[in-house]
Amino acid sequence: MTIQHKPPAALQLVSRSEEGGLRLAFSGALTLACLPKAEGLLQSALKPLEQERAQGARPAFALFDLRGLSQLDSSGALLLNLKAESLRARGIPCEYTEIAEGHAELLHQAALPQGQGPAAREKKLPFPAALGKRVCDSALLLASLTAFLGSxxxxxxxxxxxxxxxxxxxxxxxxxxxxxxxxxxxxxxxxxxxxxxxxxxxxxxxxxxxxxxxxxxxxxxxxxxxxxxxxxxxxxxxxxxxxxxxxxxxxxxxxxxxxxxxxxxxxxxxxxxxxxxxxxxxxxxxxxxxxxxxxxxxxxxxxxxxxxxxxxxxxxxxxxxxxxxxxxxxxxxxxxxxxxxxxxxxxxxxxxxxxxxxxxxxxxxxxxxxxxxxxxxxxxxxxxxxxx
Amino acid sequence: MTQTAQHNSSRTGAEEAGTAISLRGICNRFGSQLVHEHLDLDIQKGEILGLIGGSGSGKSVLLRTILGLNRQSAGSVTVMGVNMEKAPEKERSKARQQWGVLFQEGALFSSLSVGENIAFPLREFTSVSQQMREAIARMKLSFVGLPQDAFDKLPGELSGGMKKRAGLARALVMDPAILLLDEPTAGLDPLSAAAFDALLLKLRASLNLTVCMVTHDLDSLYAVCDRVAVLAEKRIYAVDSIDALMTLDYPWIQEYFTGPRGRAARRGVD
Structure with missing residues (x-):
């Protein structure tokens, strides 16, 4: 019970080249509170892969080693899943190893729904169209006000x-x-x-x-x-x-x-x-x-x-x-x-x-x-x- | 200090005994009307506790007291080892970030879209990037079973049940240790209510949540609650499993569980 008096260990990430691939060993807590830091760490750790790709070599694989991970929450799990998916999308196989008990379910649950691209938001209209829309809206409002006056x-x-x-x-x-x-x-x-x-x-x-x-x-x-x-x-x-x-x-x-x-x-x-x-x-x-x-x-x-x-x-x-x-x-x-x-x-x-x-x-x-x-x-x- | 450190390790997955919320000697008085008198209640970590009681027995007042929205006349509220009256503001604020709350009608901010509503606590309390905030919000949205096209809608455009789900997604976005629910299944159709129960069990399994829910839904009580607290005679009359409660010789409890609806719900479980 000595651990209880310490705050959770800070997140650390060690990357090692291994048989043409890359092993990323996580340790500490990967939670919402340290998510920005985690993003930065992952970014810099994955740089070698990018460089290899730029040189035309095809990296063999990436391995996320989660043995040292003491805490994981759904946001952390989502970050891992997103990174893994983006690697796979670029043709680099990516796997998890040494998943701690209790984290597996989280990693399984924390996923974005399939086929979810960037949001299909209402596009901002260019200036003339926006002006036209406003004029039309106002005219419609005036028309319905007139109709209301009539009734x-x-x-x-x-x-x-x-x-x-x-x-x-x-x-x-x-x-x-x-x-x-x-x-x-x-x-x-x-x-x-x-x-x-x-x-x-x-x-x-x-x-x-x-x-x-x-x-x-x-x-x-x-x-x-x-x-x-x-x-x-x-x-x-x-x-x-x-x-x-x-x-x-x-x-x-x-x-x-x-x-x-x-x-x-x-x-x-x-x-x-x-x-x-x-x-x-x-x-x-x-x-x-x-x-x-x-x-x-x-x-x-x-x-x-x-x-x-x-x-x-x-x-x-x-x-x-x-x-x-x-x-x-x-x-x-x-x-x-x-x-x-x-x-x-x-x-x-x-x-x-x-x-x-x-x-x-x-x-x-x-x-x-x-x-x-x-x-x-x-x-x-x-x-x-x-x-x- | 020992107590504050406890919640840090409570979420490593290793289930350990401990109280998430503890109420001691709570008295609530409105004018001359005494609602609660020396009320004690302990909510254990990792359990789903149902809170029942007749109309006007002060269930909602009790929930508001836990949340600090209603200052009790006497007694103390302790959340994750932090005394919510005496502890310094910094610790209390930390304790408040440990819980997620779902109000009866969802209480979504009407000027923000559903997605912005869900991401709101992230924006206020963390320095997560905009892109990641949206990803987390979308994950929570699908977690509670809402379609992704609800993300950009305004709360006014959602049905009552969808509002509740969106409210739940907002309550869950910070991965709280405790979830407080006020009548989560009231006003939902039976299918949605059953889905809500299933969702709650799933959440508890994957996030190791502690849940306290005020409810009148007997099916819900049977389906998800580990223990049920009965609010009667201005205090917690009993806290136990439903089977144990039914052996008690208290007329209201007997009527509650053995009335026509209670029997029907029980048959549904058997």
Whole structure:
């Protein structure tokens, strides 16, 4: 039992020429821990064979002498087998001798499956093909998003014709989640935006002595663009991610399959209440946002150019046209549609792995914010063309 | 030191008596609920031990306690002679590399391909070349009976049974001395489950493994387990061969082995 106090002996390899062949005597432990070393040792020990071959001589044989081997694990056995096989492939017979009891089974088991060449991996496409593939994939995704829009609209249309099919409880639940619970964050953000816009405007306009026009500036910027955009971006971040995660988890858990197998339409049950809640709530949220932004602006103007609330309201009343507020509000159902559509669409793309839901959630937030901003730009062009 | 040196020689093939894992006085408490109370268990080197017990008897908690995923309220866990609480971190980490674990659903890393999953411990703990890593991973893949085209698949593309096999390949890649399995045959069809049992016996024969498996599969218990530990009344009620267990006068054990399914499994063995 004295051996027990020593660490396993380090691997050693002695090579000896023998009747035109080569005998490789292993001793020590050939295990995973010393595999890199073993590879190096084998490489240098087999060099003479290579040289003989290069000189045209045909080496007689190679012999792996395993007598001194104290430890062998499956990785070590695999290395030996691989080396032996590569020798045989080059026409050099290769045998094992003096296999210790217990190692034979390991050597027998440790083999790569037959006919296993290098992996048949998916080849990396060259640049133009890769670009083409990406474009095609994106186009296909856009096409299926459009198809999804179509089926959602037809489902919503069906609900308009038969309002009794609309389930009130989930609709109200989602209105609370999407609308009511977003009020604090939307209010705070738009208050601050109003504050900043009015403050910066007042500072710049004061240089011309036109500081009262800060109110006009505030009214246009906030009602037309800022309040709508900020609200829509917050809602996109909150709700489209939530929709993707909820529906994605249901898809992954086969709940959607269960619904379909019962003959129920997942669009009507899962998508319609979410879409309707968004379409109903976003205009209300934007209305609140408008008021909060104007309030924020009034506070900033009070403290920078000392115009009282009453004066602010009088000025606002004289410049405000219904136009700007309407332009802001008209956009909201379209934003709502885009946010809900992208959120639900990615939810249905989930597969059974938990990872896909996480990935799609990120994707749906990015895409819905992107969609909101692109739509806003298109609306800006549209409204300036019709001079509204 | 003597104890740490023991595991080095334990794998030379010469079978020697010794404990691979030893639990002493384990208590586990969740809130006011006491799951284990002064639980002792020794797992001998080279044996296949089955762990059974009713639902909620704390089999999985016990496994998690051995793995160090669940800190026991009292008692000690010793793995290959290393006390998993008091020994220095270096030794504990070494002891942890001595075991391979198969979780119930395989617990494959979903962002890595099956091959990368299997080679993952090699990449983290050894300096084996990329080429050799792939060779070892492919060997383990065929070892557990998976086709080679599974190598480049993602775990999400595999069936439940294949995930388990891939998880087993990952657990085996470092040639562990101990294998801990959580319900390895649950959810497998009978043929796959039988193949799994055969695989376990083959592995034990060629790698000299110590196996501890939580299982409910009576066929598995009869086919592969040398001893069965019964978890009841908050402790290990008995550890013995199935035949010896059946002589015990404890209602749950009697029902377990002599119920309709128990009898059927027994007939399968006879």
């Amino acid at each position: 959602v609209l037809s489902c919503l249309g069906g609900l308009f014709r038969h309002p009794s099919r609309l389930r009130a409880a989930p609709l109200i639940y989602h209105m609370e989640e999407v609308g009511l619970k977003a009020v604090p964050i939307v209010s705070l953000l738009t208050f601050l935006i109003g504050l900043v816009v009015a403050y910066m405007g007042a500072q710049q306009l004061a240089l011309f002595g036109a500081d009262i026009f800060a109110v006009n500036l505030l009214e246009v910027t906030v009602l037309r663009e800022m309040a709508v955009l900020i609200t829509a971006i917050v809602v996109a971040g909150r709700s489209s991610s939530a929709f993707t995660a909820q529906i994605g988890a249901m898809v992954a858990n086969q709940e959607v399959d269960a619904l379909r197998s019962m003959g129920l339409n997942p669009l009507a049950l899962l998508v319609a209440p979410r879409m309707l809640a968004l379409i109903l709530c976003l205009p209300m949220l934007v209305f609140i946002a408008d008021i909060m932004a104007l309030f924020g602006g009034a506070v900033a103007i009070l403290f920078t150019i000392n115009i009282s609330f009453t004066a602010f309201i009088t000025q606002l009343g004289s410049v405000a046209k219904l136009n700007n507020a309407l332009v802001g509000l008209i956009k909201t159902p379209f934003f709502a549609l885009a946010i809900g559509l992208i959120g639900c669409f990615h939810g249905f793309r989930a597969t059974s792995s938990a990872e896909s839901v996480g990935f799609l959630t990120t994707l749906s937030v990015v895409q819905s914010i992107f969609a909101v901003i692109v739509l806003d730009a298109l609306f800006a062009i549209f409204f300036s063309t019709i001079r509204m």
